Each structure stands twice: as structure tokens, then as C-alpha cells.
Amino acid sequence: MFDFYFEIPLVIRLILQGLAVIMVIFPIAGACSMAERKVAAWIQDRPGPNRATVPWVAWIPFLGKFLQRLGVFHVMADGGKMMFKEDSLPGHVNKFYFVLAPIVAMIPALTTVVAVPFGAYFDAAGKLIPLGLAPLDIGMLAVFAVSSLGVYSAILAGWASNSKYPFLGSVRASAQLISYELSMTLAVLPVFLWVNAPGTEGTMGFARVVEFQSQPGFLGGMWFGFLMPISAFIFLVALFAETNRQPFDTVESESDLVGSFHTEYGAFKWGLFFVAEYSHMIVGSGVFMLLFGGGWNPLPWVSLATAVEFLGTFLPFAHAPLFVGILSIAIFMGKVLAMIFFFMWVRWTLPRFRYDQVMKIGWQKLLPLSIANLLFYAIAIALIQK
């Protein structure tokens, strides 16, 4: 049915796939900005933005009103406004680096998606084939390497803005990102120690991690979040810090830094920073779900294969690769969106840490904890897998 697709030259196919993924991430990032406002409103007992509407949608009897109340058209209004605003370039900035910074923010944020598998299907032989732009064997390393490039955008933006608050903000951002990267990396090591058992082919890829969480049996079907709760917790906290989300919001703290490194930015260039932040959140949530949340497995101890088997009892097309692929992507996206909701929920619950507290938590609490955690699991895994 889809043979024509595989006859297209590989380069064009990859470009099409890449565009398809970007076409999904961009609207999700936009929708997240709306969701953020809605969640904020609901938590504060307000209805949230619910006025903007488009005439021909408003005429649809029930759905039109529902979409309006949901604030869907505010996203479009906001985005449209961003497009048509004057893209000002302040006179006192270093123009080249000022323009470069949002681009440098956007590129790593979208590039990390390449290494993240977002679904899977079973081929004719029953083998699990992960769906992703590039099924890299070094998945985790690639994500760490590329996403840490994001710090350059903060540094460049703060430095090129040539003014006080952006500079302070970028110094904070770079210090914070570097501090929490250590604990984050140490927190995922036990997972890969466990996955790379002696005698197996070594890998840093995500697909194997998910495969490990979908084995039969009590321990096999257990997600790594249950098996290594401390790792998951450290990774989660570090993820909040890496994505500059509350309570590690010191980088952007409006009350003392105006708007941090994007103070001098406006219109579309600011929008790029904004989308980059949400893309980081989406990819970060995806990585968390792959490592600790079972990836595309619907429930703990219920793997995708089991779910497909169960659906196959009353759905004739349940074993079709297309259906399995869409099902797994839906499960994975559902988990990622739940994670993003959690980000927002935390944001509207906690006040931000002071900057010295952020540093203290990072270096004096999380880092020793992650080292102890690594040692514990290294010894435990060595004893179990010898």
C-alpha cells in the first residue's frame, strides 16, 4: 500500500520525515503556550482566555463554541501577531550574534528530536522496529551532546544584547545549565548499566531501554521509574532545571532580571526562544518517558505487544504495522503531554528558588545524591548480572 513511498530517493524521504516531525512539534509548542495559560487560569479559579473566535467556526453549532471556550483561536491570534509585528533590532546590540542567538536556540532544540524514537511497530517476523527519524545507537549521548548546545544561545543572546539584565540572565543560565547537566548524566547511567548486561551488544539507544521495560515477568515489565526511583527523581529535577522551568526559573525571573537573556528580543526572534523552550520540554519529557516511563508501553507490566495481542481479539486490523505504529505513537504522545501538564502544574504550584538555593541544590544535594545512586546501582547490577 505504501510501496510508492519507499521508491522515493532516500534524501527526499528523510527530508519529508523531518518536516513531518517538525510540523508536529511546532504546533504542539504553540498549543503548549495556550495550555500553559489555560492551566494557569484553571489553577487560579479563572476560566482563562476564551473570547477569540473565527466567524465560520463560530457557526458550527456545538464544536465552535467549545473551541472558542478552549481558547484555540487565541493561539492563532498570538502567533499571527508575532508574525506581523515589527522585528526590531536595537541599535546597541552586536547585530550578527544577536540574530544568531535565537537560531542557535532553535537548531539544537529541534535536532534532539532526531535521536528520540516516538513509536514502534512489529515487522513480519514479529521483531520490534522503533519509529524515529534516526535510529541512532548513541541516542542518549546524542541528546545530551546536542541539547547542551542550547546554552550557547543563552550566552550569545545575553552577550550580544549589550545590556545589563540580559547579561546577568545569560550568566545565570549558563551556570545553571552546566550545573544540572552533571547530575542528569549521572542519573541515567544506572539505566544504561542495567541495559548493557554483560554478553549483550552495547548500546546507548533508547529503543533498547524501552525493550528492556517491556519484558515478561514482574521485574521485566517494571518500568525503570519504579526500579530506579532515585534516578528518575534526579533526572526529573535536573530536567526542570535544564528547561528553565519553575521552580528553577531564576534564569527568567522577571522580577529581578526583566526578561533575562531575551529582554532585548521581540516579535519573531523572541518567538523562536519561546518555541525552543517548549521543544526542549517536549524532547526532555520524551526522554524521561523513554528511560523511566516505559516509552510506548501503555501500562506497567503491559507491553505494547501484549496490548496489540489483546486488541487483536476483537479488532481484525490490530496486527497491521500501520495500526500498531499509530497506537504506539498515540500512547507515547499521551505520556509526553501528561508530562508537560505536570511541568505546568508544578509551575503554578511552586515559587521559584533563589539563585543561591538553585546552586546549592544542584551541587551540594543532587550531585552527591546522584553519585551515591550510581555507586549503589553499579554494585547492585554487578552482583545481579555477574
Add this chain to the structure above:
Amino acid sequence: MAVITVERKPLTFLERTYLPQIAGGLKTTFKHLIAPKKTLEYPEQRPAIPVGYRGVPTLVKDPNGREKCVSCQLCEFVCPPKAIRITPGEIPADQADRAHVEKGPQAFDIDMLRCIYCGLCQEVCPEEAIFLQNQFSMSGYTRAEMVNHKDRLYELGGTLPDAHHKWDKKKAAEEHGNTH
């Protein structure tokens, strides 16, 4: 005053990790997330106006539909920001139903850009003719639009119940041969 020394307990380990507090906070915010909304959606939903609310000042008519204002100008004199301007006038002789009314304003303007909603005009009025009623939003595109003229003031005010029926009593007294 006795000094009470309060013993400050050291934080427990769990409290120092800050996690139970975070969980408690998340629980609270989640309750609010699903709780009914407290906001009034303004143009469609209006707030209930409490009794004694001081809104836009208006002129009212008596139950017979006559102007109550006799243009004594007390409100004009008492008005702190000088928002009220009254031009006193006589009652025309051809209006039989107003024959016993002493006087009436020829023009009555309240400049709502000056008015401070203090309610002194209502308090000072001997005829109970001016009331600060429930209207709370006044807007206009020009300064002229923000001046309420006499007809507009009566339109806003309407008719309020009256306990005194002053002009009816005066008419009855006159018919009995008393001047008052």
C-alpha cells in the same frame, strides 16, 4: 508583658527534603484546577450590586411622573468637585399637573468627568430628587458625551417610590383653604 519562649522544633528529614510540602502544594492546586471557577465573565454576567451602592448620580421623578427637583441648587453648592451645574427655571403655567410644584430646573448637567461619586448631593437634597443608583460603568468617546444632561439624568433615574407626596399634600391643603 510576659515573654513567651516558643520552642522551635528542628525540621525533620522529610521536611528538609521539601518533598512532602511540594506534594501538598500540588494537591492544593489540583483541587483548584477542578473546582468551579470564581470569575464573573463580565459583560454577560453582572455582579450583584449591594444595597447602598453609590453609582452614577441620577434624577428621579415622583410616582405621578413629575420632576422632584425644585432647582434649589443645594447639590450644586455642596458638590466638592463642582460637577453639577443647574439653571433654575419656573414651572410653565400651562402644565396643570405641575401647578402646585414650586419650581423646576431648566437645565441640570452633571459632568461625570468631574464627579467623584461621594454622594453628598443625594445627602443634601431636601426633595429626595437626586440618587446615586446602581449604574457603575460610564464611558464615552468625547468630553461632551460624558456630561449627563437633564433628560439623560431622568432616563437613568426613573421613578422611585415616594413616602411624602409633598405636592399632593400641598394641593389638598390649598383646596381646604390653607396656604400650607
